[in-house]
Amino acid sequence: MQPATQTPALDLSLDAAELTAQLVDIPSVSQDEKVLADAVENALRALPHLTVERDGNCVVARTHQGHAERVVLAGHLDTVPIAGNVPSRLDEDGVLWGCGTTDMKSGVAVQLRIAATVPAPNRDLTFVFYDAEEIAAEFNGLGRLAEKHPDWLAGDFAVLLEPSDTQVEGGCQGTLRVLLRTAGERAHSARSWMGSNAIHAAAPILARLAAYEPRRAVIDGLEYREGLNAVGIEGGVAGNVIPDACTVTVNFRYAPDRSAQDALDHVREVFADCGVTEMIVDDHSPGALPGLSHPAAVAFMAAVGGTAKPKFGWTDVSRFSALGVPAVNYGPGDALLAHKKDERVATDRIRHCEERLRAWLTA
Amino acid sequence: MQPATQTPALDLSLDAAELTAQLVDIPSVSQDEKVLADAVENALRALPHLTVERDGNCVVARTHQGHAERVVLAGHLDTVPIAGNVPSRLDEDGVLWGCGTTDMKSGVAVQLRIAATVPAPNRDLTFVFYDAEEIAAEFNGLGRLAEKHPDWLAGDFAVLLEPSDTQVEGGCQGTLRVLLRTAGERAHSARSWMGSNAIHAAAPILARLAAYEPRRAVIDGLEYREGLNAVGIEGGVAGNVIPDACTVTVNFRYAPDRSAQDALDHVREVFADCGVTEMIVDDHSPGALPGLSHPAAVAFMAAVGGTAKPKFGWTDVSRFSALGVPAVNYGPGDALLAHKKDERVATDRIRHCEERLRAWLTA
Numbered sequence: 001m002q003p004a005t006q007t008p009a010l011d012l013s014l015d016a017a018e019l020t021a022q023l024v025d026i027p028s029v030s031q032d033e034k035v036l037a038d039a040v041e042n043a044l045r046a047l048p049h050l051t052v053e054r055d056g057n058c059v060v061a062r063t064h065q066g067h068a069e070r071v072v073l074a075g076h077l078d079t080v081p082i083a084g085n086v087p088s089r090l091d092e093d094g095v096l097w098g099c100g101t102t103d104m105k106s107g108v109a110v111q112l113r114i115a116a117t118v119p120a121p122n123r124d125l126t127f128v129f130y131d132a133e134e135i136a137a138e139f140n141g142l143g144r145l146a147e148k149h150p151d152w153l154a155g156d157f158a159v160l161l162e163p164s165d166t167q168v169e170g171g172c173q174g175t176l177r178v179l180l181r182t183a184g185e186r187a188h189s190a191r192s193w194m195g196s197n198a199i200h201a202a203a204p205i206l207a208r209l210a211a212y213e214p215r216r217a218v219i220d221g222l223e224y225r226e227g228l229n230a231v232g233i234e235g236g237v238a239g240n241v242i243p244d245a246c247t248v249t250v251n252f253r254y255a256p257d258r259s260a261q262d263a264l265d266h267v268r269e270v271f272a273d274c275g276v277t278e279m280i281v282d283d284h285s286p287g288a289l290p291g292l293s294h295p296a297a298v299a300f301m302a303a304v305g306g307t308a309k310p311k312f313g314w315t316d317v318s319r320f321s322a323l324g325v326p327a328v329n330y331g332p333g334d335a336l337l338a339h340k341k342d343e344r345v346a347t348d349r350i351r352h353c354e355e356r357l358r359a360w361l362t363a
Numbered sequence: 364m365q366p367a368t369q370t371p372a373l374d375l376s377l378d379a380a381e382l383t384a385q386l387v388d389i390p391s392v393s394q395d396e397k398v399l400a401d402a403v404e405n406a407l408r409a410l411p412h413l414t415v416e417r418d419g420n421c422v423v424a425r426t427h428q429g430h431a432e433r434v435v436l437a438g439h440l441d442t443v444p445i446a447g448n449v450p451s452r453l454d455e456d457g458v459l460w461g462c463g464t465t466d467m468k469s470g471v472a473v474q475l476r477i478a479a480t481v482p483a484p485n486r487d488l489t490f491v492f493y494d495a496e497e498i499a500a501e502f503n504g505l506g507r508l509a510e511k512h513p514d515w516l517a518g519d520f521a522v523l524l525e526p527s528d529t530q531v532e533g534g535c536q537g538t539l540r541v542l543l544r545t546a547g548e549r550a551h552s553a554r555s556w557m558g559s560n561a562i563h564a565a566a567p568i569l570a571r572l573a574a575y576e577p578r579r580a581v582i583d584g585l586e587y588r589e590g591l592n593a594v595g596i597e598g599g600v601a602g603n604v605i606p607d608a609c610t611v612t613v614n615f616r617y618a619p620d621r622s623a624q625d626a627l628d629h630v631r632e633v634f635a636d637c638g639v640t641e642m643i644v645d646d647h648s649p650g651a652l653p654g655l656s657h658p659a660a661v662a663f664m665a666a667v668g669g670t671a672k673p674k675f676g677w678t679d680v681s682r683f684s685a686l687g688v689p690a691v692n693y694g695p696g697d698a699l700l701a702h703k704k705d706e707r708v709a710t711d712r713i714r715h716c717e718e719r720l721r722a723w724l725t726a
Binding site: 173175177188189190191192193197199200201202203206207209210214225227229230231232233234235236237238239240241242243246248249251253282283312313314 | 536538540551552553554555556560562563564565566569570572573577588590592593594595596597598599600601602603604605606609611612614616645646675676677
């Protein structure tokens with residue numbers, strides 16, 4: 001066994017695709033990122049134009065060139081558990097296979113390449129590498145930094161290099177999950193008139209959901225699509241008992257022009273006259289505005305090209321948004337291949353991503 | 364320990380209340396009825412006017428006096444598990460306490476007293492004592508006899524001495540339980556328009572249930588009350604997934620003028636246009652007609668007095684009904700005290716029940 005002190009040395013002179021392979025070959029399953037975080041920290045400390053901070057397995061490196069604008073490039077170091085897909089393998093079509101190739105060591109490789117090869121950027125840069133993105137939110141390294149060191153994350157605009165097939169995905173929708181409860185009175189089902197049926201009492205809730213017309217909202221030219229859905233329903237005591245309780249779990253995905261409070265108020269209003277006896281907020285993560293009108297974002301869009309798309313799912317960009325930093329996803333991998341045994345990435349997309357970001361930051 | 368061969372001797376010269384105490388003091392929890400069944404068989408074999416049959420722990424005794432009519436008096440020998448309430452205890456108010464006092468050793472005592480003290484009845488008599496009524500239907504001794512020896516149960520009218528507070532409860536309602544399934548298509552709840560929500564698809568089912576007006580049916584002067592109720596609902600995959608399946612479990616309790624097929628057809632019709640993708644029959648026990656217009660029943664009603672009430676719950680009377688024998692419940696105990704630790708019966712009701720049955724069968 002290798003002693004823990006033997007930190008592998010990253011070679012930042014490799015191109016982003018070769019560097020991705022090197023990163024994949026250093027396993028870093030969530031909560032086991034120390035070796036990779038050490039390697040990243042060592043590689044960054046070797047670059048004289050950067051100052052480097054460390055918190056647990058988060059590493060933050062910054063330029064200090066006195067520019068009026070600062071942009072953040074962020075990515076997580078961890079992966080889902082390895083599924084027999086490490087070490088990486090490059091096939092004859094230039095596709096790199098392995099755990100984390102798409103989500104998101106290719107993005108991390110691009111961050112490291114920019115850090116190493118753009119010593120005098122046209123905007124000040126902050127590189128954030130964080131841990132535990134793939135597990136429960138409470139462990140998320142970016143969340144920890146936002147709480148403990150918000151100044152490390154300060155900036156005018158942020159790019160999260162999550163897999164987006166090198167398409168810009170702006171902001172993200174919020175997600176609110178509530179439990180809607182109805183009540184009744186138990187009775188033997190042979191004498192149902194002695195009781196009151198809580199499942200029947202949920203009929204107006206389901207009718208309201210089925211009839212709901214979700215809103216579409218255009219923000220910074222991106223069209224967001226909301227959704228209000230039952231994701232669970234549960235009720236019943238026994239096969240011969242009129243049930244006294246039923247719970248509908250509802251998930252509201254909302255466009256980032258709604259605040260968390262607006263979202264909650266909207267859900268309350270939708271179900272106001274549906275016989276809900278109790279509404280419990282089970283989970284709530286507000287959305288993030290795309291912020292594409294900021295000059296740094298406009299320049300970014302011009303450099304990377306294409307048309308920005310709205311991000312429907314919730315992502316860590318909203319952690320930047322909560323700090324007042326507009327953020328987008330832009331990374332080389334295909335999100336649909338993330339977490340799969342056959343996870344892979346086209347190496348030309350990694351190089352393309354690196355080139356586009358360099359173009360933006362050196363123009 | 365007593366050897367298993369020492370069968371306790373029942374003293375049928377005791378009055379029905381004293382005999383009830385003797386029966387309670389011989390434990391006979393479901394599937395452990397052998398000692399009591401042996402005692403009952405021995406006591407009946409000592410009566411020269413009866414022939415006696417035995418099947419497992421069922422005992423059937425019959426008169427053969429050539430009457431045009433035959434009536435059946437039936438009761439189960441088993442009890443629910445003892446809850447520290449054996450042996451029996453008679454309090455100063457004439458109330459007998461103990462496991463099985465109401466459900467239904469007081470009824471069994473009345474059967475045994477009639478068997479012993481009415482050697483020349485005005486109708487031929489069949490006494491049925493059976494096992495395993497308190498557990499799953501597959502073990503029910505009356506069901507076994509109906510299958511193996513239907514001739515032993517033949518008759519024009521049957522009285523099941525289940526606790527009914529010496530009120531006649533006629534027939535019983537049927538019970539049908541079906542699973543109604545809806546289908547959808549999974550999708551991430553952030554992109555709900557990519558899927559189709561099976562819980563929302565259940566909205567018409569719940570609306571139909573909530574709006575359903577149950578029928579009341581008057582049969583032989585008894586008013587039955589039907590009921591159609593959700594007794595369970597289940598759906599959901601995860602907190603962020605549009606669910607592709609939802610199941611509503613519905614229980615239809617129906618008046619005995621509907622056949623099993625009618626009941627099934629009715630449920631199909633009620634939910635015909637509600638988007639049900641699959642309907643599965645989970646459980647089905649048809650009802651039993653009260654048969655109170657039969658001459659033997661008319662004479663019975665005249666002898667026992669009072670007004671018959673409909674039986675809403677499903678009971679073993681429907682096993683007689685299935686054999687073409689109309690049946691009622693009529694017994695000394697209070698059904699609401701059955702299965703309770705403080706189970707008890709007023710001894711004067713036991714004697715009253717014995718007297719009324721003797722009056723009917725000797726008039």
